[in-house]
Amino acid sequence: MLKxxxxxxxxxxxxxxxxxxxxxxxxxxxxxxxxxxxxxxxVDDVSLHELxxxxxxxxxxxxxxxxxxxxxxxxVLEVQNNAYTIACDIMAKIDIDDAYKGVLSVYDYSIxxxxxxxxxxxxxxxxxxxxxxxxxxxxxxxxxxxxDEPYEDEPDNEININNDDIxxxxxxxxxxxxxxxx
Numbered sequence: 001m002l003k004x005x006x007x008x009x010x011x012x013x014x015x016x017x018x019x020x021x022x023x024x025x026x027x028x029x030x031x032x033x034x035x036x037x038x039x040x041x042x043v044d045d046v047s048l049h050e051l052x053x054x055x056x057x058x059x060x061x062x063x064x065x066x067x068x069x070x071x072x073x074x075x076v077l078e079v080q081n082n083a084y085t086i087a088c089d090i091m092a093k094i095d096i097d098d099a100y101k102g103v104l105s106v107y108d109y110s111i112x113x114x115x116x117x118x119x120x121x122x123x124x125x126x127x128x129x130x131x132x133x134x135x136x137x138x139x140x141x142x143x144x145x146x147x148d149e150p151y152e153d154e155p156d157n158e159i160n161i162n163n164d165d166i167x168x169x170x171x172x173x174x175x176x177x178x179x180x181x182x
Contacts, residue, residue, distance in 0.1 A: 001136045005060060006043060008104060012093045013041040018086055019066075030065055030118060039068045039086055039124070051135055058135040059107055064090075067117060067124035076115045076123045083124035087111055091129065107132035 010022045020038035023029075027044045044063040051058045066083040070076050091106045108130040115123045 001133075001139065002047075002049075002060075005062075005104065005131065005133065008094070008100065009041075009043055009062065009064070009090070012090050012097075013086075015093075016086055016089055018082060027063065027065070030067070037069055037071075039066055039083060041066050041086075041090075049136075051137075056135075057107070057132055059130050059132055061128065061130045064127040064129055065114075065117075065124065066127065067114070067122040070115075070121050070123050079123040080113045080115065080125060084111060084113070087125050087127040090127075094131070103133065105132045106130070 006024050010024070013019050013022050016039075018039045019041055021040035022043075023040070024043045024045055026046070027042075030042050042065040044065070047063070048061040049059070050061075064087070066086050068074075068079040068083055070079050091109060094100055094104055095106050106129065110128045112126040112128070113124075114126055117123060
């Protein structure tokens with residue numbers, strides 16, 4: 001289920017005309033950017049999934065970074081504006097596209113603007129996106145994922161040495177120098 005949701009975000013992102021790179025990776029790896037001048041979407045590989053028992057709503061929160069390059073032709077504000085627009089387009093596509101209706105919808109979001117974010121002076125936005133989706137516990141087919149009998153772990157081959165056996169072992173003693181060398 002997680003892979004399906006990330007692949008939906010990936011598919012929508014890469015269909016956007018301004019985006020040419022998508023990565024599902026740790027936030028700390030966002031410095032490893034490519035050299036093209038298009039926008040890049042990074043989904044942090046740490047996400048929060050929670051069920052509100054009172055409302056029976058299952059939410060998944062993803063941290064999505066949309067970054068572009070600042071250069072002589074584009075300033076920080078322009079890059080942030082374009083990244084902000086891409087973030088809004090991605091959310092709108094999730095909510096409007098018939099393929100996702102009833103399966104995935106935007107529940108909540110916040111957008112944080114970023115400047116001088118990476119070592120190559122990237123700017124853009126961090127989209128904290130909360131998606132509402134079916135509870136994955138209700139989608140599992142338990143019979144397919146469990147055996148009839150529990151798995152019996154194989155015993156470890158332990159080495160048992162008694163004090164009586166130590167006399168039979170051939171141990172080469174090490175002679176350390178007793179005088180100071182320096």
